[in-house]
Amino acid sequence: MEARDVMNKEMQRTLLEDVAREAEVSTASVSRVLNRAPHVSKRLRERVEAAIDRLGYVPDGTARALASRRIGAIGALVPTLDNPIFSAMIDSLERRLKRHDCRLLIATYRYDLDDELQALRTLIQQGVDGVVLVGHDHRPAALTLLQRRQLPFLTCWHAEDDPDWPGIGFDNTAPARHLAEHLLMLGHRRLAVVSAPTDGNDRARARLEGFRQAAEAAGCPLPPERIVKVDYGIAEGAEAFESLMGLDRRPTAILCGNDTLAFGVMLAAQRAGLQVPREISITGFDDLPQARFMSPPLTTVAVPAGEIGRQVADGLIARIDGVTTPHRRLLDAPLVLRESTGPAPTD
Amino acid sequence: MEARDVMNKEMQRTLLEDVAREAEVSTASVSRVLNRAPHVSKRLRERVEAAIDRLGYVPDGTARALASRRIGAIGALVPTLDNPIFSAMIDSLERRLKRHDCRLLIATYRYDLDDELQALRTLIQQGVDGVVLVGHDHRPAALTLLQRRQLPFLTCWHAEDDPDWPGIGFDNTAPARHLAEHLLMLGHRRLAVVSAPTDGNDRARARLEGFRQAAEAAGCPLPPERIVKVDYGIAEGAEAFESLMGLDRRPTAILCGNDTLAFGVMLAAQRAGLQVPREISITGFDDLPQARFMSPPLTTVAVPAGEIGRQVADGLIARIDGVTTPHRRLLDAPLVLRESTGPAPTD
DNA sequence: CATATTGTTGTAAGCGCTTACAATAGATTT
DNA sequence: AAATCTATTGTAAGCGCTTACAACAATATG
Structure with a gap:
């Protein structure tokens, strides 16, 4: 590894000090030019900049970080x-x-x-x-x-x-509430929710809360069995749909905590032979690029x-x-x- | 801001030196414990660790970076x-x-x-x-x-x-070639490609090359007008599809540079009333989570x-x-x- | 013209660590 | 028991910048 050592020695990085020497100014001045500090004459700046170019100087971020905090x-x-x-x-x-x-x-x-x-x-x-x-x-x-x-x-x-x-x-709450109100206004009375897990996730909680508020205000509160919490994913959304279909009184509309779950729900619904939205309405939340390209295009909230x-x-x-x-x-x-x-x- | 200044003074951060003093060892020893260096006796390590806990010491990353490179x-x-x-x-x-x-x-x-x-x-x-x-x-x-x-x-x-x-x-080339071969084997002779821009993107170039190789080997090379380059996006894929449909002799299969473009192509095809794959075959590249949930599920390459x-x-x-x-x-x-x-x- | 003010540059003391090297203690060998 | 070796710890010199402060020059003020 001797050759390597020699190389390392020859490869002396150019330091700010070298620039100062080359430009015949102090290190402080070089630093000031580098940091666009006030009180630097044009003449000095130009000399320093020329020296920097000549030497191909690149400041060291770690040293700068330590000194400047x-x-x-x-x-x-x-x-x-x-x-x-x-x-x-x-x-x-x-x-x-x-x-x-x-x-x-x-x-x-x-x-x-x-x-x-x-x-x-x-x-x-x-x-x-x-x-x-x-x-x-x-x-x-x-x-x-x-x-x-x-x-x-x-x-x-x-x-x-x-x-x-x-x-x-x-x-996060209001748009969720509006989504639910939109469904209620369309005559839906048996709403269901497919939500992301709410632990450590206030967005998911807020959306769920919005769904709840609207449902309760309309006099058709959400029973626990119609609130499914699943991890993020299309497959997870599909599974959630299936578990909801196992209920005695099936929901006529499903509010999803995000678009990805909604994709899963919609696919599972169609796979089960249901017409969307004729037989079941579905909403998302996020407005991912695909949302408008789904068939049918997804009703959602643009985040x-x-x-x-x-x-x-x-x-x-x-x-x-x-x-x-x-x-x-x-x-x-x-x-x-x-x-x-x-x-x-x-x- | 006087209160603030006082606070700053009182908030003296604990330094490695303070830990050394507290543990009655040298700064080098503290550093060694911190960096799990060899040659540190158990006794010393324990004393230092106790001091660290007592003082709630947190090493400074910038200083460490400068010194250790x-x-x-x-x-x-x-x-x-x-x-x-x-x-x-x-x-x-x-x-x-x-x-x-x-x-x-x-x-x-x-x-x-x-x-x-x-x-x-x-x-x-x-x-x-x-x-x-x-x-x-x-x-x-x-x-x-x-x-x-x-x-x-x-x-x-x-x-x-x-x-x-x-x-x-x-x-990137071989799977692209295989995709094209798969289509050729299914009897397709008029292939088209919807590719991402190839400037500064060797992946896109390699995939395009794979498509080309297979097409040429089968004796039905890709004419320039059947190679469309568009930016990333579903809408862009859809537009590409439409431009391909404007051709005299329409392709029977479209190879896409990535899944997102393929989604766009597929949606546009279906919107145009075409049956996939009966009237037109479409392939992607990436195998995004949605790919298997498209209808029909997308033939693609799992990256x-x-x-x-x-x-x-x-x-x-x-x-x-x-x-x-x-x-x-x-x-x-x-x-x-x-x-x-x-x-x-x-x- | 002396003095105050402002603008520009330099000096040098850090910033908070790591690590080469020296020193010491303890273990091993003869 | 002296000599040698090894494991452990300490000393102190950086790492490459920034910036407080001092010094000086240039300009404005009375």
Whole structure:
């Protein structure tokens, strides 16, 4: 390995000090040029920039991070990237962060809040400049950790009024309620729900709550047996449908906690020979790209995933820069009525 | 802000030095315990660990990065996360990296290789311990950058034999060829292709090449007008279908570069009143979860996205640890024959 | 023209760890 | 028991930047 050692020696990286020497200025000046600090004369800047070009200097991020106490990256804690609605948000978040010259560290936790807390610890240890979380369901220790470090953070996706968690998101309950009201208005009286597991998932809880509110207000509350909770997935949705079909009094409409479950439900319904929506109405939540291409196209709620990513990026960067931003920002999540819902069958 | 200043003063973070003092050992010993270095007596370890617990010490990642020259994170360059096949890979990559106590920095580049190069520069500057890239289509400068820094890296998704780019992936050409052969065997003679743009995308090129090879070998080469290149998306697939239907001699089978395009093609075909596969056969590539739930279920190629993520994580970590791993690892991408393909119509 | 003010640059002290090397203690050999 | 070797621990010099502060120059003010 001698050759390798020699190489390593010859490969002396150019340091900021070398640039300073080359430009015949102090290291502080080079650093100021690099960081676009004020009070730098044009002459000096040009000399430094020329030296940087000549030497092909690239600053060392780790040294900069240690000295400046900012790493140039934020951390995002998301349940999973295996769900396109989250990956769409992360995609737009990352793209927008790039504009602010900020990188993105990702950590997933599979809806396990203890894992989330652990991942948060790791991110903080790495020195991230800010943190993005999904929803308001977190271990209390997570909040303590963020507050004690005075670390900028923002939640997203869910935005109920919560003094602890500043956030950018949308109301999950109201659109769910409207979806149910839409079905009730179409004459449905036996509603059923296929929901994602609600543990550690306030979005799922809020949607379920919205369904419940509407059902109760209309005088036809949801009995437990007509609320099925299943994991994320098309197959899971299909299974949920089958279990609902095993009931004595079958529902005439099924409200699903997300589009993917709705796809599964719809496929299973059609496989069972049911006409959608003539014999059974189905709703989703998310408005994934496929939703409008299903047959029939899915009635759902359009979740502004891309917009959330962008606004969270802007908002968190502002907070990192010490700018106070609104504690809560509510985006629109409009109902998208398509053809998977129709009048209740008259039996 | 006086109260704040006071707080900041009182909030003196615990440093490694404080732990050393508390445990009455040297800072080097604390560091050794922290890093599970060899030659640490049990007694010392226990004392240090007790002190760490007592003080609630959390090491500073940036200082550790500067001193040790590893940051505890790798960078992944992917075209986009808006495509579920990539986000599935990233999801499994991140989860597997966690096991190795390694974080993930994400950067997307929208298939723009100049953007990719720029993003690579930024990641290197951040000090990532390794880099994952997709495919072998990159600016030459990217390779130079990686080599000069002697930075461990691995490509994925595509794995042709290439001395420059070590990689873990699958053969994109052969399954594409097999798909086309499958159609030819079913009697189809007028094949068409709906491909993703091939610029900076060797996977798309390889698949197209596979389709071509089979078509030519069977004596019915693909004329240019029967090769449509469109951006990623269901709507884009649908549009491609319509442009193909404008041809004099319509194809009896359409090979799509990915499942999403195939969904679009299939929907447009059905909307146009065509029976799939009786009047037209359609194939995809990826085997997204929905593929088997389409009606009819989509014939496609199962891309091992999750397995790629895991193997890339293990492989890159090994390289970072100085372990030599195979230059190239080929995974299986099996054909999944379903009902969207059938005998050519006899007209 | 002396003085205050503002703008520009340099000096040098960290930032909080890791690790080469030195020192010491303990075990083993002869 | 002296000599040798090995396992353990400590000392201190960085890692490559940023930034508080000082110094000085240029400009404005009275």
